[in-house]
Amino acid sequence: MDNHVRAARKIAQECACSRIRQASRVLTKIYDTQIRVTGLQESQLSVLVAVAHFGDNGATMGDLARALVMDRTTLTRNLKPIEKAGLVRVARSPHDARARVVLLSRAGERTIEAALPLWEKAQKEFRAALGAQFVERLRADLGGVIALGHKRED
Amino acid sequence: MDNHVRAARKIAQECACSRIRQASRVLTKIYDTQIRVTGLQESQLSVLVAVAHFGDNGATMGDLARALVMDRTTLTRNLKPIEKAGLVRVARSPHDARARVVLLSRAGERTIEAALPLWEKAQKEFRAALGAQFVERLRADLGGVIALGHKRED
DNA sequence: GTCATTTAGGTGTAGATACACCCATTCGTG
DNA sequence: CACGAATGGGTGTATCTACACCTAAATGAC
Numbered sequence: 001m002d003n004h005v006r007a008a009r010k011i012a013q014e015c016a017c018s019r020i021r022q023a024s025r026v027l028t029k030i031y032d033t034q035i036r037v038t039g040l041q042e043s044q045l046s047v048l049v050a051v052a053h054f055g056d057n058g059a060t061m062g063d064l065a066r067a068l069v070m071d072r073t074t075l076t077r078n079l080k081p082i083e084k085a086g087l088v089r090v091a092r093s094p095h096d097a098r099a100r101v102v103l104l105s106r107a108g109e110r111t112i113e114a115a116l117p118l119w120e121k122a123q124k125e126f127r128a129a130l131g132a133q134f135v136e137r138l139r140a141d142l143g144g145v146i147a148l149g150h151k152r153e154d
Numbered sequence: 155m156d157n158h159v160r161a162a163r164k165i166a167q168e169c170a171c172s173r174i175r176q177a178s179r180v181l182t183k184i185y186d187t188q189i190r191v192t193g194l195q196e197s198q199l200s201v202l203v204a205v206a207h208f209g210d211n212g213a214t215m216g217d218l219a220r221a222l223v224m225d226r227t228t229l230t231r232n233l234k235p236i237e238k239a240g241l242v243r244v245a246r247s248p249h250d251a252r253a254r255v256v257l258l259s260r261a262g263e264r265t266i267e268a269a270l271p272l273w274e275k276a277q278k279e280f281r282a283a284l285g286a287q288f289v290e291r292l293r294a295d296l297g298g299v300i301a302l303g304h305k306r307e308d
Numbered sequence: 309g310t311c312a313t314t315t316a317g318g319t320g321t322a323g324a325t326a327c328a329c330c331c332a333t334t335c336g337t338g
Numbered sequence: 339c340a341c342g343a344a345t346g347g348g349t350g351t352a353t354c355t356a357c358a359c360c361t362a363a364a365t366g367a368c
Contacts, residue, residue: 004263007270008206011199015273016280016289017185018200019296022223024178025355026303031171032356043324045165046172052162061347069176074325076348081323098333098346109158116161119169126170129302134295135170141292142173148283149180179325186326197354215317225356230318232354252316252363 020145027126034122038115044082045115047075051088051104052112058101060093069149087111174299181280188276192269198236199269201229205242205258206266212255214247223303241265 012018031042040048050067051059065072079102082088087108093099104112127135166172185196194202204221205213219226233256236242241262247253258266281289 002263004206004258004266005209007266008203011203011266011270011273012207014277014293015185015196015200015203016277016293016296017181017196018203019293019300020174020178020181021197021200021354022303023296023299024174025223025225026299026306027171027174029303029306029356031169041323042169042171043175046169046175049162049165049169049172052158053166055159062345069179070324071179071326072347073327073349077326078324093346096334096346100347104158109156112158112161112165116165119165123168123170130298134298137291138295138299139168139170139173141288141295142170142177144284144288145177145180145292146173149176149183152180152183175324183326195353216315224354226317227319227357228355231356235353247316250316250364254317 030125031119031122034125035115035118038111038118039085040082040111040115043078045112045119047078047082048087048104048108048112048115051102051108054102056103058091058093058103060099060101062099064102066150066153069146082108184279185273185276188279189269189272192265192272193239194236194265194269197232198241199266199273201232201236202241202258202262202266202269205256205262208256210257212245212247212257214253214255216253218256220304220307223300236262 028042035042035045038045046068047064050064053059053067054063059067061072061075064070065075068075070078079088079090083090085107087105088102089105090100090102093101182196189196189199192199200222201218204218207213207221208217213221215226215229218224219229222229224232233242233244237244239261240259242256243259244254244256247255
Protein backbone atom coordinates (compact mmCIF):
# COMPACT_ATOMS: atom_id res chain seq x y z
CA MET A 1 0.00 0.00 0.00
CA ASP A 2 1.14 3.55 -0.70
CA ASN A 3 2.76 5.54 2.03
CA HIS A 4 0.32 8.38 1.75
CA VAL A 5 -2.61 6.03 2.20
CA ARG A 6 -1.10 4.59 5.36
CA ALA A 7 -0.39 8.09 6.62
CA ALA A 8 -3.88 9.26 5.79
CA ARG A 9 -5.46 6.33 7.56
CA LYS A 10 -3.41 6.92 10.68
CA ILE A 11 -4.17 10.62 10.80
CA ALA A 12 -7.88 10.17 10.09
CA GLN A 13 -8.26 7.62 12.84
CA GLU A 14 -6.08 9.10 15.54
CA CYS A 15 -5.97 12.87 15.16
CA ALA A 16 -7.24 14.45 18.36
CA CYS A 17 -7.42 17.87 16.76
CA SER A 18 -9.54 16.79 13.84
CA ARG A 19 -11.84 14.95 16.22
CA ILE A 20 -12.35 17.79 18.59
CA ARG A 21 -13.11 20.13 15.71
CA GLN A 22 -15.71 17.72 14.38
CA ALA A 23 -17.26 17.27 17.80
CA SER A 24 -17.19 21.03 18.24
CA ARG A 25 -19.21 21.46 15.06
CA VAL A 26 -21.78 18.93 16.29
CA LEU A 27 -22.18 20.59 19.68
CA THR A 28 -22.23 24.09 18.25
CA LYS A 29 -25.09 23.13 16.00
CA ILE A 30 -27.12 21.72 18.90
CA TYR A 31 -26.65 24.84 20.99
CA ASP A 32 -26.99 27.35 18.18
CA THR A 33 -30.25 25.77 17.09
CA GLN A 34 -31.72 26.14 20.56
CA ILE A 35 -30.66 29.70 21.32
CA ARG A 36 -31.34 30.88 17.80
CA VAL A 37 -34.55 32.68 18.75
CA THR A 38 -32.58 35.10 20.90
CA GLY A 39 -30.70 36.19 17.80
CA LEU A 40 -27.47 34.99 19.35
CA GLN A 41 -25.02 32.26 18.49
CA GLU A 42 -23.42 30.24 21.23
CA SER A 43 -20.10 31.95 20.61
CA GLN A 44 -21.71 35.34 21.20
CA LEU A 45 -23.45 34.12 24.34
CA SER A 46 -20.07 32.94 25.62
CA VAL A 47 -18.65 36.41 25.24
CA LEU A 48 -21.67 38.02 26.91
CA VAL A 49 -21.40 35.63 29.81
CA ALA A 50 -17.70 36.31 30.20
CA VAL A 51 -18.34 40.04 30.23
CA ALA A 52 -20.98 39.54 32.90
CA HIS A 53 -18.50 37.58 34.95
CA PHE A 54 -16.23 40.62 35.27
CA GLY A 55 -19.03 42.75 36.65
CA ASP A 56 -19.49 46.49 36.75
CA ASN A 57 -15.85 47.48 36.42
CA GLY A 58 -15.75 45.84 33.05
CA ALA A 59 -13.13 43.60 31.58
CA THR A 60 -10.23 44.65 29.42
CA MET A 61 -9.82 43.03 26.05
CA GLY A 62 -6.88 41.02 27.36
CA ASP A 63 -8.78 39.85 30.43
CA LEU A 64 -11.68 38.70 28.29
CA ALA A 65 -9.49 37.00 25.71
CA ARG A 66 -7.68 35.02 28.40
CA ALA A 67 -10.93 34.07 30.12
CA LEU A 68 -12.36 32.90 26.80
CA VAL A 69 -9.17 31.11 25.72
CA MET A 70 -9.45 33.14 22.55
CA ASP A 71 -6.96 35.09 20.54
CA ARG A 72 -7.05 38.75 21.42
CA THR A 73 -7.61 39.75 17.81
CA THR A 74 -10.41 37.24 17.45
CA LEU A 75 -12.16 38.81 20.41
CA THR A 76 -11.90 42.22 18.76
CA ARG A 77 -13.89 40.93 15.80
CA ASN A 78 -16.29 38.85 17.89
CA LEU A 79 -17.29 41.88 19.92
CA LYS A 80 -18.51 43.69 16.83
CA PRO A 81 -21.88 41.93 16.35
CA ILE A 82 -22.88 42.07 20.02
CA GLU A 83 -21.74 45.67 20.28
CA LYS A 84 -23.77 46.56 17.19
CA ALA A 85 -26.74 44.77 18.78
CA GLY A 86 -26.32 46.98 21.84
CA LEU A 87 -25.61 44.12 24.23
CA VAL A 88 -22.22 45.43 25.33
CA ARG A 89 -20.48 48.74 25.11
CA VAL A 90 -16.76 49.36 24.88
CA ALA A 91 -15.17 52.32 26.64
CA ARG A 92 -11.71 53.58 27.39
CA SER A 93 -10.27 52.54 30.71
CA PRO A 94 -10.01 55.45 33.17
CA HIS A 95 -6.78 53.99 34.54
CA ASP A 96 -4.90 53.19 31.37
CA ALA A 97 -5.30 55.10 28.14
CA ARG A 98 -4.22 52.07 26.14
CA ALA A 99 -6.80 49.74 27.61
CA ARG A 100 -10.43 49.35 26.63
CA VAL A 101 -13.05 47.94 28.94
CA VAL A 102 -16.12 46.01 27.88
CA LEU A 103 -19.32 46.51 29.83
CA LEU A 104 -22.62 44.64 29.76
CA SER A 105 -25.59 46.81 28.87
CA ARG A 106 -29.06 46.42 30.33
CA ALA A 107 -30.11 44.80 27.07
CA GLY A 108 -27.18 42.43 27.45
CA GLU A 109 -28.34 41.45 30.91
CA ARG A 110 -31.83 40.79 29.65
CA THR A 111 -30.48 38.76 26.75
CA ILE A 112 -28.51 36.50 29.08
CA GLU A 113 -31.62 35.92 31.17
CA ALA A 114 -33.65 35.18 28.06
CA ALA A 115 -31.01 32.78 26.75
CA LEU A 116 -30.73 30.76 29.96
CA PRO A 117 -33.75 28.48 29.49
CA LEU A 118 -32.84 27.89 25.84
CA TRP A 119 -29.27 27.09 26.75
CA GLU A 120 -30.61 24.68 29.36
CA LYS A 121 -32.67 22.94 26.69
CA ALA A 122 -29.53 22.41 24.64
CA GLN A 123 -27.60 21.23 27.66
CA LYS A 124 -30.41 18.81 28.49
CA GLU A 125 -30.60 17.59 24.90
CA PHE A 126 -26.90 16.81 24.95
CA ARG A 127 -27.12 15.03 28.30
CA ALA A 128 -30.12 13.03 27.20
CA ALA A 129 -28.35 11.84 24.09
CA LEU A 130 -25.12 10.67 25.69
CA GLY A 131 -25.79 10.38 29.41
CA ALA A 132 -25.04 12.66 32.33
CA GLN A 133 -21.99 10.69 33.36
CA PHE A 134 -20.51 10.86 29.88
CA VAL A 135 -21.08 14.60 29.66
CA GLU A 136 -19.59 15.18 33.08
CA ARG A 137 -16.46 13.24 32.19
CA LEU A 138 -16.13 15.07 28.90
CA ARG A 139 -16.55 18.42 30.61
CA ALA A 140 -13.79 17.62 33.07
CA ASP A 141 -11.44 16.35 30.38
CA LEU A 142 -12.04 19.43 28.23
CA GLY A 143 -11.10 21.46 31.29
CA GLY A 144 -7.75 19.70 31.22
CA VAL A 145 -7.17 20.66 27.61
CA ILE A 146 -8.16 24.26 28.32
CA ALA A 147 -5.77 24.38 31.27
CA LEU A 148 -3.05 23.25 28.90
CA GLY A 149 -3.83 26.28 26.79
CA HIS A 150 -3.46 28.58 29.77
CA LYS A 151 -0.15 26.97 30.66
CA ARG A 152 1.15 27.46 27.13
CA GLU A 153 0.58 31.20 27.36
CA ASP A 154 3.45 31.69 29.78
CA MET B 155 -27.64 38.72 43.32
CA ASP B 156 -28.98 39.66 39.91
CA ASN B 157 -30.57 37.00 37.79
CA HIS B 158 -28.29 37.63 34.87
CA VAL B 159 -25.22 37.16 37.04
CA ARG B 160 -26.50 33.82 38.28
CA ALA B 161 -27.33 32.79 34.73
CA ALA B 162 -23.93 33.90 33.48
CA ARG B 163 -22.13 31.97 36.19
CA LYS B 164 -24.06 28.83 35.45
CA ILE B 165 -23.50 29.02 31.72
CA ALA B 166 -19.81 29.88 32.04
CA GLN B 167 -19.17 26.96 34.34
CA GLU B 168 -21.29 24.28 32.75
CA CYS B 169 -21.61 24.95 29.03
CA ALA B 170 -20.27 21.96 27.16
CA CYS B 171 -20.34 23.82 23.88
CA SER B 172 -18.31 26.74 25.08
CA ARG B 173 -15.80 24.36 26.62
CA ILE B 174 -15.33 22.23 23.56
CA ARG B 175 -14.83 25.33 21.44
CA GLN B 176 -12.17 26.61 23.82
CA ALA B 177 -10.44 23.24 23.91
CA SER B 178 -10.69 23.10 20.15
CA ARG B 179 -8.84 26.41 19.88
CA VAL B 180 -6.10 25.12 22.16
CA LEU B 181 -5.62 21.89 20.23
CA THR B 182 -5.82 23.58 16.85
CA LYS B 183 -3.02 25.90 17.86
CA ILE B 184 -0.78 23.00 18.92
CA TYR B 185 -1.32 21.13 15.67
CA ASP B 186 -1.23 24.15 13.38
CA THR B 187 2.06 25.27 14.89
CA GLN B 188 3.67 21.93 14.17
CA ILE B 189 2.45 21.37 10.63
CA ARG B 190 2.90 25.00 9.70
CA VAL B 191 6.07 24.39 7.66
CA THR B 192 4.07 22.32 5.17
CA GLY B 193 2.02 25.40 4.42
CA LEU B 194 -1.08 23.60 5.66
CA GLN B 195 -3.41 24.12 8.55
CA GLU B 196 -4.79 21.16 10.43
CA SER B 197 -8.22 21.77 8.93
CA GLN B 198 -6.76 21.49 5.44
CA LEU B 199 -4.81 18.37 6.31
CA SER B 200 -8.06 16.82 7.55
CA VAL B 201 -9.67 17.39 4.20
CA LEU B 202 -6.67 16.01 2.31
CA VAL B 203 -6.68 12.92 4.48
CA ALA B 204 -10.39 12.40 3.95
CA VAL B 205 -9.95 12.70 0.20
CA ALA B 206 -7.15 10.12 0.34
CA HIS B 207 -9.43 7.80 2.25
CA PHE B 208 -11.82 7.59 -0.69
CA GLY B 209 -9.09 6.52 -3.07
CA ASP B 210 -8.82 6.73 -6.82
CA ASN B 211 -12.52 6.94 -7.60
CA GLY B 212 -12.69 10.18 -5.69
CA ALA B 213 -15.26 11.35 -3.22
CA THR B 214 -18.30 13.43 -3.95
CA MET B 215 -18.79 16.64 -2.03
CA GLY B 216 -21.56 15.04 -0.02
CA ASP B 217 -19.45 11.99 0.83
CA LEU B 218 -16.62 14.18 2.01
CA ALA B 219 -18.83 16.50 4.01
CA ARG B 220 -20.40 13.59 5.84
CA ALA B 221 -17.03 11.97 6.52
CA LEU B 222 -15.69 15.25 7.88
CA VAL B 223 -18.84 16.03 9.90
CA MET B 224 -18.81 19.35 8.12
CA ASP B 225 -21.50 21.40 6.46
CA ARG B 226 -21.54 20.80 2.73
CA THR B 227 -21.21 24.51 1.99
CA THR B 228 -18.30 24.80 4.39
CA LEU B 229 -16.49 22.08 2.51
CA THR B 230 -17.01 23.97 -0.74
CA ARG B 231 -15.08 26.92 0.70
CA ASN B 232 -12.48 24.77 2.47
CA LEU B 233 -11.55 23.04 -0.76
CA LYS B 234 -10.57 26.34 -2.38
CA PRO B 235 -7.16 26.83 -0.75
CA ILE B 236 -5.99 23.24 -1.21
CA GLU B 237 -7.32 23.20 -4.76
CA LYS B 238 -5.48 26.45 -5.52
CA ALA B 239 -2.35 24.88 -4.01
CA GLY B 240 -2.74 21.98 -6.43
CA LEU B 241 -3.19 19.35 -3.73
CA VAL B 242 -6.58 18.18 -4.96
CA ARG B 243 -8.51 18.54 -8.17
CA VAL B 244 -12.24 18.64 -8.60
CA ALA B 245 -13.90 17.03 -11.60
CA ARG B 246 -17.40 16.20 -12.73
CA SER B 247 -18.61 12.75 -11.91
CA PRO B 248 -18.89 10.51 -14.98
CA HIS B 249 -21.97 8.85 -13.49
CA ASP B 250 -23.95 11.85 -12.32
CA ALA B 251 -23.80 15.23 -14.02
CA ARG B 252 -24.80 16.95 -10.79
CA ALA B 253 -22.06 15.44 -8.70
CA ARG B 254 -18.46 16.57 -8.41
CA VAL B 255 -15.68 14.29 -7.32
CA VAL B 256 -12.57 15.37 -5.45
CA LEU B 257 -9.30 13.63 -6.25
CA LEU B 258 -5.92 13.74 -4.54
CA SER B 259 -3.11 14.94 -6.78
CA ARG B 260 0.44 13.63 -6.68
CA ALA B 261 1.41 16.81 -4.85
CA GLY B 262 -1.38 16.10 -2.38
CA GLU B 263 0.00 12.62 -1.74
CA ARG B 264 3.47 14.01 -1.15
CA THR B 265 2.07 16.68 1.18
CA ILE B 266 0.33 14.09 3.33
CA GLU B 267 3.56 12.12 3.60
CA ALA B 268 5.48 15.26 4.48
CA ALA B 269 2.91 16.24 7.10
CA LEU B 270 2.87 12.88 8.85
CA PRO B 271 5.98 13.32 11.04
CA LEU B 272 4.94 16.86 11.95
CA TRP B 273 1.47 15.71 12.85
CA GLU B 274 3.05 12.98 14.97
CA LYS B 275 5.06 15.60 16.82
CA ALA B 276 1.87 17.46 17.66
CA GLN B 277 0.13 14.27 18.69
CA LYS B 278 3.10 13.38 20.90
CA GLU B 279 3.19 16.86 22.40
CA PHE B 280 -0.46 16.56 23.35
CA ARG B 281 -0.01 13.11 24.81
CA ALA B 282 3.05 14.18 26.76
CA ALA B 283 1.21 17.12 28.29
CA LEU B 284 -1.88 15.27 29.47
CA GLY B 285 -1.03 11.57 29.42
CA ALA B 286 -1.73 8.82 26.94
CA GLN B 287 -4.64 7.46 28.95
CA PHE B 288 -6.28 10.87 29.15
CA VAL B 289 -5.92 11.41 25.43
CA GLU B 290 -7.29 7.99 24.63
CA ARG B 291 -10.36 8.54 26.78
CA LEU B 292 -10.92 11.95 25.26
CA ARG B 293 -10.58 10.54 21.75
CA ALA B 294 -13.19 7.88 22.49
CA ASP B 295 -15.60 10.35 24.07
CA LEU B 296 -15.28 12.75 21.17
CA GLY B 297 -16.16 9.82 18.94
CA GLY B 298 -19.42 9.58 20.85
CA VAL B 299 -20.21 13.23 20.22
CA ILE B 300 -19.38 12.84 16.54
CA ALA B 301 -21.63 9.79 16.29
CA LEU B 302 -24.40 11.93 17.73
CA GLY B 303 -23.86 14.31 14.86
CA HIS B 304 -24.21 11.51 12.34
CA LYS B 305 -27.39 10.33 14.01
CA ARG B 306 -28.88 13.82 13.86
CA GLU B 307 -28.49 13.87 10.09
CA ASP B 308 -31.26 11.33 9.57
C1' DG C 309 -42.91 10.45 -21.76
C1' DT C 310 -44.36 14.35 -18.41
C1' DC C 311 -43.84 16.64 -14.34
C1' DA C 312 -43.45 17.03 -9.31
C1' DT C 313 -40.09 15.63 -6.05
C1' DT C 314 -35.73 14.60 -4.49
C1' DT C 315 -30.84 15.00 -4.66
C1' DA C 316 -26.10 17.29 -5.55
C1' DG C 317 -24.05 21.30 -5.26
C1' DG C 318 -22.86 26.47 -5.46
C1' DT C 319 -23.41 31.63 -3.95
C1' DG C 320 -24.56 35.59 -0.89
C1' DT C 321 -23.97 36.96 3.43
C1' DA C 322 -22.34 37.04 8.02
C1' DG C 323 -19.72 35.70 11.67
C1' DA C 324 -15.45 33.03 13.96
C1' DT C 325 -10.52 32.34 13.93
C1' DA C 326 -5.76 33.82 14.13
C1' DC C 327 -1.10 35.34 12.15
C1' DA C 328 1.78 39.29 10.83
C1' DC C 329 2.26 43.73 11.53
C1' DC C 330 1.22 48.18 13.20
C1' DC C 331 0.45 52.16 16.73
C1' DA C 332 0.04 54.23 21.31
C1' DT C 333 0.78 54.22 26.14
C1' DT C 334 3.12 52.87 30.25
C1' DC C 335 7.06 51.37 32.81
C1' DG C 336 11.73 50.83 34.22
C1' DT C 337 16.36 52.35 34.23
C1' DG C 338 19.88 55.57 33.87
C1' DC D 339 13.40 63.38 32.46
C1' DA D 340 14.93 60.74 28.40
C1' DC D 341 14.50 56.51 26.18
C1' DG D 342 14.27 51.66 25.22
C1' DA D 343 11.40 47.78 26.59
C1' DA D 344 7.13 45.98 27.72
C1' DT D 345 2.18 46.17 27.43
C1' DG D 346 -2.68 46.90 25.43
C1' DG D 347 -4.94 46.85 21.42
C1' DG D 348 -6.41 47.41 16.37
C1' DT D 349 -6.04 46.27 11.05
C1' DG D 350 -4.97 43.59 6.81
C1' DT D 351 -5.40 39.32 5.14
C1' DA D 352 -6.79 34.66 4.79
C1' DT D 353 -9.23 30.86 6.21
C1' DC D 354 -13.13 28.31 8.67
C1' DT D 355 -18.08 27.98 9.55
C1' DA D 356 -22.88 27.66 8.25
C1' DC D 357 -27.72 29.45 7.16
C1' DA D 358 -30.83 30.95 3.43
C1' DC D 359 -31.49 30.58 -1.05
C1' DC D 360 -30.61 29.30 -5.69
C1' DT D 361 -29.79 26.11 -10.00
C1' DA D 362 -29.49 21.83 -12.38
C1' DA D 363 -29.84 17.00 -12.87
C1' DA D 364 -31.81 12.50 -11.52
C1' DT D 365 -35.83 10.00 -9.95
C1' DG D 366 -40.40 8.32 -9.45
C1' DA D 367 -45.39 8.21 -10.05
C1' DC D 368 -48.78 8.43 -13.44
